[in-house]
Amino acid sequence: MQTQVHLLTMAHPGDVSALDALINNGAIHAGQIVAVIGKTEGNGGVNDFTRGYFTQSLMQMLSGHLQSSPAELAARIPCILSGGTEGVLSPHYVVFCRLPEQAADDGPALATGLAFSAPTAVEQIGRASHARQIARAVRAAMDDAGLDDPAQVHFVQIKTPCITVARAEQARACGLEPVSGDPNKAMAYARAAGALGVALALGEIDEAALTDAALLSDMALYSERASVSSGVEISCNEVIVLGNSPHWSGPYRIAHRPMRDALDIGAVAATLADLGLAASPQLSPNALERIAGVFVKCEPQRNGRVRASRHTMLDDTDINAQRHIRGAVGGMVAGVIGDGRIFVSGGAEHQGPDGGGLIAVIASTARDA
């Protein structure tokens, strides 16, 4: 088995022409596409419809190449998008293909595993039972990839459903209480459930520590490898597990590091170093060509400070705090990489150390001279 990775750009959230072209010219076999992770240019909040628009466009296009309806494809190919390309960030998507044949390069190489859970009920979203549901799905995705050791896993991307005002009303009408009536708050709880679900599956936290009360509260509990997005457009949980496995081949490797805060530029450099890439202070054009995907989670520090200095993200009524932090951390990571096609997702509750986050990078091995 091998994983092929394609980093593609879009002109707008309905534009999937880059992938369509690669399928048409034979570079990609549509049937081998197993997952998509991307950034669209919405606001990243509850009312960000660029994610649904891109997904609809993608599934419709793939439906033209395959024998399945858009709905069937959406139910088996996770398309996990984070909205918000603040600052220098650039809308893009990373397409993961799974090829049955052995590649020339020996492993350990990038392994890709997938799973979908059953739908999560509105009143369950953002609670411990939601996290356990996700943990089971993560283990299923690891099995799917043949990643038996959690240490081989470097990045787990989750997409969970969230709660709109309308969904919350419906639940209340049935006598069920959603975790929060505030849509942005409920979204945070949903991400927390996703993160602790990954942490549980990877053995980063104890089963006993995972209680309803721990979510968004006990910030000492976290995963160093979970990235969770939440959106109105889905009702079940989608899981993509990425790791390095000796059973896989091909040119791609993945590395990751936790980021201790929004200024942790050292974590970026260290992750690149793990892949044999030197940023001094930026990747060279040759090194940049090897980059196939950069994934970052980050979060405005809740005590109102970044190290010693006061930040104003949480007190800002005009710009959502997640938009602030994505722009700032995105600017820093893009500066080191030398490109704005970075997946930077806010809402890193329990994803990396509190007030920080994490970074994962996929790179191909060096081309021969």
Place this chain on the structure above:
Amino acid sequence: MQTQVHLLTMAHPGDVSALDALINNGAIHAGQIVAVIGKTEGNGGVNDFTRGYFTQSLMQMLSGHLQSSPAELAARIPCILSGGTEGVLSPHYVVFCRLPEQAADDGPALATGLAFSAPTAVEQIGRASHARQIARAVRAAMDDAGLDDPAQVHFVQIKTPCITVARAEQARACGLEPVSGDPNKAMAYARAAGALGVALALGEIDEAALTDAALLSDMALYSERASVSSGVEISCNEVIVLGNSPHWSGPYRIAHRPMRDALDIGAVAATLADLGLAASPQLSPNALERIAGVFVKCEPQRNGRVRASRHTMLDDTDINAQRHIRGAVGGMVAGVIGDGRIFVSGGAEHQGPDGGGLIAVIASTARDA
């Protein structure tokens, strides 16, 4: 002569208690304060009143220490503020004091020169005559500092008046046409005039090149050392010139570099290197202690790209493009420095290469062991 530099924090835009405390404990003589440059936490646009609020608070506080009214102080101490502390940026202000006595450290050391122009008429704002008025003020500020060679100048901070809808209406009622009726556009023209005024004074452009038509149009014309803010709260132009002069003494030095685009992390490292500071990839805590001020100008690239990748700053109806770029470049520079107290100002028209900007850093010399 010597320049003393104090980097202070504020809890909100009306908070000048940090400076008040230093005056009260004798660390600063109020009468030696010659200029203030800072960042407040507004939106940085036409309707950002945090700048006026801070200035009112500052002048009122200083008035309690000196024999002058707030209005008299405001007319002789430039207080140049940029609004907008997006992302990890932290509200702060840098206080410049001029001491008559020689310091122990020999020069060349940081020299500070000041000038105020006469008020600029609304119909003149953002035109070539405005730029010429500013060039004269810059030369006056260089004289004030004894900086006779433009090569000794590393940073010129300008504050110019701008045009609100109300001011534009008044001008039109008098039969005068402002450069633009759109307040944000007029603000851009005002900054352009400031930048080209500096470029003219420093010999970076030819006198003949400076025409009304060149402003916001011939982007090949620029200063590598101009930083211009524009605000509703003033009617004349305020100029602060900073350079290194053999006639000055004290521990402070200044360095600067143009930034070719929003990803030019190399310019940050090079400026620090000029001051003997190594970021690998971030300044050490000891090195950080030497930093007395970091000043950055930046701008969303007008062709909609950062290097090869599309950015979305200029098409965004929700977040002003200047807020986007400040957050991104601020995140990158703060990552290298290791602190969010960075003066990052958007609106870098003609300030550094088009789509880029510039950086200047003031640092003290290394402390002895």
Place this chain on the structure above:
Amino acid sequence: MQTQVHLLTMAHPGDVSALDALINNGAIHAGQIVAVIGKTEGNGGVNDFTRGYFTQSLMQMLSGHLQSSPAELAARIPCILSGGTEGVLSPHYVVFCRLPEQAADDGPALATGLAFSAPTAVEQIGRASHARQIARAVRAAMDDAGLDDPAQVHFVQIKTPCITVARAEQARACGLEPVSGDPNKAMAYARAAGALGVALALGEIDEAALTDAALLSDMALYSERASVSSGVEISCNEVIVLGNSPHWSGPYRIAHRPMRDALDIGAVAATLADLGLAASPQLSPNALERIAGVFVKCEPQRNGRVRASRHTMLDDTDINAQRHIRGAVGGMVAGVIGDGRIFVSGGAEHQGPDGGGLIAVIASTARDA
């Protein structure tokens, strides 16, 4: 001939289930749908993708009911959306069907005419030639409806293409100069061209008055019946003409009034009175049931005042002025009508008196007791 009008709601911009249900239960024949006008919940600016998402969803759904591809349908059924449901405004769409048979009610009744122009080149958008192109399309739509007297026309809805940063760059690369490089400004020029095109077709302005220089400048030129939206998702101009014609039958009538400013609540009451509806101060539930569509254009007054009082819409860096005005005028009109499903579109340049706008209402005749 008769026009049938359906006022439908959506749960999100990809939700066309209300129309799908009406088609499935036979209340609407899909083949008789000739136009859709609606409001989606984006920001209404250049980067509002809710319009494209809704259109894609609509055409895909209709394609399932008809023998045409989504692209073919989009090329013959104008779907004109305005983004932005600020305040009490509610996402909704009005579906116009044309039935060949005579209705029981005699005319004059609501007549519907349609036309599509050829694509407009980027460098032509927002210029006088663009307006002339639109005038020709309006006349074609009047012919289509059999509305031979301009006095019979009460409302003309136009959708024109606009200029993104990327499109502007492409044009410049070909040596062509777009009317403005600022996407929001270019959008305003495009709307101006649409409005003056309608005014020309309806005889509201002289052919000679229509020059490039007049657009966004000579605000004494305007149409009292034009409503223009502009969006990235189309390249040609779409026209829907609505009027009352003795040749048409059915229960629907349309009336309109110019609004002299954002406080012109009298225009709302007068339009309703033209249709035999009394608001005192609000429509009764019975009267509300007769409402089939309310269409409003409005604009922040450019002199910074509403009557004697200063407004702050144009100086606001946080909220786009069009979002401000839609929220305010939408609140007023919804208060009189008693429902938030009001099509309120900002950007009323040359659409109604300067700083004001216009209102059109479609209502069915009173039901018998």
Place this chain on the structure above:
Amino acid sequence: MQTQVHLLTMAHPGDVSALDALINNGAIHAGQIVAVIGKTEGNGGVNDFTRGYFTQSLMQMLSGHLQSSPAELAARIPCILSGGTEGVLSPHYVVFCRLPEQAADDGPALATGLAFSAPTAVEQIGRASHARQIARAVRAAMDDAGLDDPAQVHFVQIKTPCITVARAEQARACGLEPVSGDPNKAMAYARAAGALGVALALGEIDEAALTDAALLSDMALYSERASVSSGVEISCNEVIVLGNSPHWSGPYRIAHRPMRDALDIGAVAATLADLGLAASPQLSPNALERIAGVFVKCEPQRNGRVRASRHTMLDDTDINAQRHIRGAVGGMVAGVIGDGRIFVSGGAEHQGPDGGGLIAVIASTARDA
């Protein structure tokens, strides 16, 4: 005793020149000013500093006319500002003066009472004990006005402190838990405490009903006469009680009505009718001259609907829901009044029926011919 009311405009949040001019020309005796209620043009959120800027400017100006320092004046003249002049709303302030002498007009006439509470501890803000503290202050203000019957009270304006991220951190460092760590949420709790405090003082709710759990939860509890703002710039609670009293004289009367939802235009007309003013549909210029102050509270309905139709205010990540609702309800009320100088304040939790709010109008009696 009599109350004089002056409705004044400002050019920006630091502009108190209109009042200064009236004091200088003798129309107002500075010593008789007892309260100020106004709207400034910030965002109305935690980081709205226009309120503090205006207050500082006002107190400094008054200090020049009186023998007291700005701090002393701020401690005895409540200056209660609401930020946010969305849409057609216009920045303005209403100055209340208390004159000892009898006016020619007999009462009942507008009576004004004042009170200041002690500071509220951060951990107390937004809880039942905060509400009880406010109830005591309301009773003190009623005593101050000689309003012994709660039925005589038509409007109670409260300003309460709120919780910033920094204040919350300090409290937690002392082992104290603030009601919420989210600044916007904490602000809502503070307003709830203010409203229920008024309701308790006016006998609108039972003492027993006022529990911590009731705040922001039991929305059946409310006052029809409470208007509460919350801001970072104060630490104690300020109370202004307005009513009609037979012991007072002068031309001013006040009336009020609850608003059942954001479309309740009938409540506006009814309040005007109580004062002998007919809006048909708008006040005539003569009637408008009698208006001395319009005060509105409103709130986005939490079930996501306004009557039958879905609204999008609570799901919007770009524009704060309070800004949405102020713009909409402000547009409606300004349309009926015919002027944008309306005090419209969001955050109407427990102030009027849930999802609605209230309106109070002060008007002078008709001038003789």
